[in-house]
Amino acid sequence: xxxxxxxxxxxxxxxxxxxxRRGFASQILGVEADAVNASAAQKIGLADEIVxxxxxxxxxxxxxxxVPVGAATKMLPQILDRYQASPEGAKxxxxxxxSTKGQIVRSVHYHPMRSRYxxxxxxxxxxxxxxxxxxxxLFDGRACIFANTEESDPxxxxxxxxxxxxxxxxxxxxxxxxxxxxTAYVSHISHITSFALALTVLDKERDEKHIxxxxxxxxxSTVRLAKSNADMWVPILSQNRENILRVMDTYIDKMKxxxxxxxxxxxxxxxxxxxxxNRIKKIIR
Amino acid sequence: xxxxxxxxxxxxxxxxxxxxRRGFASQILGVEADAVNASAAQKIGLADEIVxxxxxxxxxxxxxxxVPVGAATKMLPQILDRYQASPEGAKxxxxxxxSTKGQIVRSVHYHPMRSRYxxxxxxxxxxxxxxxxxxxxLFDGRACIFANTEESDPxxxxxxxxxxxxxxxxxxxxxxxxxxxxTAYVSHISHITSFALALTVLDKERDEKHIxxxxxxxxxSTVRLAKSNADMWVPILSQNRENILRVMDTYIDKMKxxxxxxxxxxxxxxxxxxxxxNRIKKIIR
Numbered sequence: 001x002x003x004x005x006x007x008x009x010x011x012x013x014x015x016x017x018x019x020x021r022r023g024f025a026s027q028i029l030g031v032e033a034d035a036v037n038a039s040a041a042q043k044i045g046l047a048d049e050i051v052x053x054x055x056x057x058x059x060x061x062x063x064x065x066x067v068p069v070g071a072a073t074k075m076l077p078q079i080l081d082r083y084q085a086s087p088e089g090a091k092x093x094x095x096x097x098x099s100t101k102g103q104i105v106r107s108v109h110y111h112p113m114r115s116r117y118x119x120x121x122x123x124x125x126x127x128x129x130x131x132x133x134x135x136x137x138l139f140d141g142r143a144c145i146f147a148n149t150e151e152s153d154p155x156x157x158x159x160x161x162x163x164x165x166x167x168x169x170x171x172x173x174x175x176x177x178x179x180x181x182x183t184a185y186v187s188h189i190s191h192i193t194s195f196a197l198a199l200t201v202l203d204k205e206r207d208e209k210h211i212x213x214x215x216x217x218x219x220x221s222t223v224r225l226a227k228s229n230a231d232m233w234v235p236i237l238s239q240n241r242e243n244i245l246r247v248m249d250t251y252i253d254k255m256k257x258x259x260x261x262x263x264x265x266x267x268x269x270x271x272x273x274x275x276x277x278n279r280i281k282k283i284i285r
Numbered sequence: 286x287x288x289x290x291x292x293x294x295x296x297x298x299x300x301x302x303x304x305x306r307r308g309f310a311s312q313i314l315g316v317e318a319d320a321v322n323a324s325a326a327q328k329i330g331l332a333d334e335i336v337x338x339x340x341x342x343x344x345x346x347x348x349x350x351x352v353p354v355g356a357a358t359k360m361l362p363q364i365l366d367r368y369q370a371s372p373e374g375a376k377x378x379x380x381x382x383x384s385t386k387g388q389i390v391r392s393v394h395y396h397p398m399r400s401r402y403x404x405x406x407x408x409x410x411x412x413x414x415x416x417x418x419x420x421x422x423l424f425d426g427r428a429c430i431f432a433n434t435e436e437s438d439p440x441x442x443x444x445x446x447x448x449x450x451x452x453x454x455x456x457x458x459x460x461x462x463x464x465x466x467x468t469a470y471v472s473h474i475s476h477i478t479s480f481a482l483a484l485t486v487l488d489k490e491r492d493e494k495h496i497x498x499x500x501x502x503x504x505x506s507t508v509r510l511a512k513s514n515a516d517m518w519v520p521i522l523s524q525n526r527e528n529i530l531r532v533m534d535t536y537i538d539k540m541k542x543x544x545x546x547x548x549x550x551x552x553x554x555x556x557x558x559x560x561x562x563n564r565i566k567k568i569i570r
Contacts (some may be wrong), residue, residue: 061289123501143498172498185489186500190507193478196539198562204470205568211567213428213457215471216408220569222475227566231558234552241547248544250488252537256480259533262526267519272344274515277483281512283490284496284505 004060006031006053006075008041010125011097012066013134014165016046021136024166029056031130038042040131057082062093062159069098080113089113093156095120095163099179099232100181100239101147101176115153118160119176121145121183122169127227144169148177189251191225191233192244198226208278289345291316291338291360293326296382297411298419299350300452301331306421309451314341317416325416342367347378347444354383355520358392365398374398378441380405380448384468384517385524386432386461400438404447404461406430406456408472412512423452429454432461469528474509474536476518477529483511 003025005012012030019025030047033040038050057063057079065072065079076096095118098104105119124142126133144164161171174182176271205212212246237244242266261269288310291295297315304310315332317323323335342348342364350357350364361381368374380403383389390404409420409427429449434442446456459467486508490497522529546554 008528031493052360073378117456123499125503126505142501145499161306163544182499185486186497186504189485190501190504192540192543193482194507195559195562196543197475197478198565199460199539199558200474200532200536201559202564203539204532212471213570214430214467216410216427216475216512218410218412219471219475221509222479223565223569224506225503226562228559228563230556230563233559234555237547238550238552241550245548246543247485247489248547251481251485252540252544254484254488254535255477255533255540258477258481259501259530259537262522265523265526267523270519270522271515274513274518275485276487277480277511278399279487279513280508282484284341284500284508 001025001062002027002029002060004029004031004051004056004063005047006056006063006065007014007067008032008037008046008050008131008134009066010129010133010138011122012064012137012159013041013044013046013131014124014136015064015066015097017134018139019163022166024163029060031056036100037131044131044134046134049268053079054082057092058086058088061091062095062163065094065096065098068232068235068237069100069104073104076104077108077111078119080108080111080117083113083116089116092117093159095160097122099236101179103143103239105148105151105176107113109151114151115157118149118152118156119147119177120160120164121147122141122164122167124169127217127224129229129232139164139167142169143172145179146173147179149173149272155277156194163226172217180240181243184240184247188236188240188244189247192237193251194223194225194228197223199283286310286347286400287312287314287345289314289316289341289348290332291341291350292349292352293322293331293416293419294351295319295414295418295423296534297349298329298331298416299409299421299423299467300349300351300382300407302419302421303424303452307451309448310378314345316341322416324370330415331416331419332357337365339367341488342377343371345377347380347448350379350383351383353517354385354389354524357381357383357445358389358524361402362393362396365393365396365565367401368398368401374401377401378403378444380445382407382537384472384521385462386430386522390433390436390461394436399436401441403437403441404432405445406432406464406468407449407452409454410536414514417441420473424449424452424454426462427458429437430464431458434458465525469525469532473521473525473529473553474532476513478536479508479513479523479531482508483535562565
């Protein structure tokens, strides 16, 4: 099967590696708007050829959109338009890998070729980006969300299930809007708390040059996500705005509860809050 | 050298393991108020004997206080009193390993035996606690703060430097109050942000049972510190109250800046905030 991958970054590049070496893809056509990334993707061997979006849509059996969600939302209707105009289009499949699902799903809800699109979110990644960040086995054992599969052709869904099975991912089926609520809680807020932590400490560091001598392992793991890329995260935070604002409000309230307890020397209350938070042990290994 | 360790938990127990097997301690005397932990420490082999605090003070050449900072602050003057009453006391050394240094150092500032005390903070740990959490090599390569060494006998300081050298720690010398400001920024706030994150997500989980199916690696690392123990953290947050409140205020302001930018669809501002936060890459590997 010829697989076209749009965006030769961490996600697209890592998919390319495993789909090729595990035999799902006979050929990888890469689409990459950034010239440096395009050369790198070819040099590293992520793609067999770098081609235009149009050529990839015409030649590939399945297209994977692995670019930030803002760009993906613009690109998807164009790809379905091209499928509609082509005699081969009705057999082709396009998927996206974006971290928010509501807007992109709504953007093609009434498109005549909607059934050729399967909306997915493979929940894997690192804080690094670009073709250099691509790695084998990135997806192994992780969850992949399939959103609104009832709008897709069942045979197309089966092919995409096969693709993610080759990547060793565990499928979870979900409504796109529920997906966006859940990821606001278990992914997006973590990034915002890390960004805010980095900003807080970097502010202080302007005066105190040696503050980072003391950075412990705990700080490093808590602040790790603050290395994440703005190109990816700006559109996520915009597109999932309502859910994220709601989670942030809850989070700021919890911080204020802690602050009040510490301010009032209320050790019993601090102990209760920590005890409640400790329940996370039972859930996260 | 006979080493007495008060508190056979993660820190005390891990010290016991490496000080013994690397030849610094000929014998480890453990002091442990909790009966279950005391039996475990002996069964695991962390201590050669479990003895009373008084016996440990009388028999050990060097005493390590590795209990939560509230208890340590009460215990330290009693130990120096006992040194004062003993003919051997002027040759003995006591150290603490607490995560806040201001109050404990002030508590014995005028004690006639102050010079026998060396105030340290080995910056290592995990989110687990108790004798079962003790592990070899916990301290290797990490920083150890020495606070206010000018108040200690220089020969006592040398012995303690030797002890931490055996643990492969890198010494940093610092005023106790500066220590408390710096650790508020690079350690204490990370714990509070993790506790608040856990509380936020656990709140949501009451309604949505399956939210944790989606928990990604990023969430796990950001929330990891929320597993930390209340017995340790309640006294830290109390003792370092002023510094922590100041950092929390900055942090809450940063969260509100983010919230405002997201609320106002101000993508340029979100991009700037993430870009600033990304500077952490240059500092944390």
